[in-house]
Amino acid sequence: MSDTMQAIVYDDFGGTEQLVLRDVPAPTPGPGEVRIRVLRAGVNPVDWKVLSGGLRGLLTHVTPIVPGWDAAGVVDAVGPDVPEYAVGDEVLSYARKDWVQEGTFAELVTVRAVDVARKPAGLSWDAAGALPLAGLTAERVLDAVEAGSGDTVLVHGASGGVGTLAVQLARLRGARVIATGSPSGHDRLRALGAEPVAYGDGLVDAVRELAPDGVDAVVDLVGGVMEQTLAVLREGGRHASITDHGAGEHGGRWVWVRPDGARLEALAQRVVDEGIDVEIAASFPLSDVAGAFEQSMSGTTRGKIVIHVAD
Incomplete structure (x- = not known):
């Protein structure tokens, strides 16, 4: 086993200027663990939120920190x-x-x-690196609102990595999907099977025009939309958020996704078998994680950003 490896590291909370590529000790797998030689790593908004210190009240942090929660690669040691x-x-x-x-x-x-999934032969490395957190999140939030056949589901923030997967998975469950996104992304949302509406002051009226009796469920992937959610939800409808910790105070659920290798393996196979599109917005080398974070923070990314660590 190698004694050292290259990694992106930061020693203190802050902005992307904290991110440094340097040699660090290589980890050794303990009982019940595998070591993965990473080929691709997915970028998620939570990565730069952790960097900013936004999760200090939720998880213990030990510096120096190597960011990143998604990985695809080859088992290097067990x-x-x-x-x-x-x-x-x-x-x-x-x-x-x-x-x-x-x-x-x-x-x-x-x-x-137990947190590892086998990669299906038909899944690209980029898709494998982009899928884990976004895919599991999409499934869990749809479970939280019990999205099923015949339901009308509103997805807030449907153009991002979680959103594009949530739209497709909801459609595969037999649901009708209304999806919020900027007008420039509406053709893409239609191609995924959704009925797009624009963000902004007219959102509630637009959703009510499509669903006069209200929607059965709302999936919030962006935060700050509780008033709009409650305004379009039918009586007895369900709602859940991955960003609004106070969703429970309004009769909904806040979803925090835990690792689940078995479920991820099943989802990865579904991506191949059912033609689910894991959209890749951009790829960055390991040396430019800062650039990847900055693109993610812009809020304009459609799909997922991946880090190309190795071939």
Whole structure:
């Protein structure tokens, strides 16, 4: 095993100027863990929110921190008691640990074997790196609102990485989907099977025109839309948010997604079998995670940004 690896590291909270590419000790897999040689790592808004210190009240942080929670690559080493994986296996993982320290924007990362999924042969490396957190989030938030056949579901923030997957997964459940997004992205949302409406003051009227009796469920992926959510929700309707911690105070749910290797493996296979599109907005090298974060922070990204760590 190599003693060192290259990784993006920061020693203090702040902006992207804190991010530095440097050599750090390579992790060693413990009991029940595998070590993944990372080929692709997905960028999620939570990554730069952690960098800014936004999750200090939720998770323990240990510096120096390697950011990143999504990984796709090849098993490089296995710890004791991991009979289900072998060196050379192609895998992906939502690799979040119970504390913030050793992330996936690195050449190597250790992950609990139960949080690892086998990569289907038909899934590209870019899609494998982009899928874990966004895909599991989309599934969990749709579960939270019990989206099913015959429902009309409103998805706030449908053009992003989670949103594009939520639209497709809701449609596969048999739901009708109304999706918010900027007008420039409406053709794309239509292609995914959604009925798009624009953000802004006219959103409530636009949704009511499409669903005069109200929608059955609302999925909030952006935050700050509780008033609009309640205004279009029919009596007895369900709503959930991945950003609004106070959703429960209004009869909804706040969704925090935990790693789940078995569910991720099933989802990855569905992506291949059912033609689900994991849209890749941009790819950045490991040396330019700062650039990837800045694009993500712009709020204009459609789909997912991936870090190209290695071939």
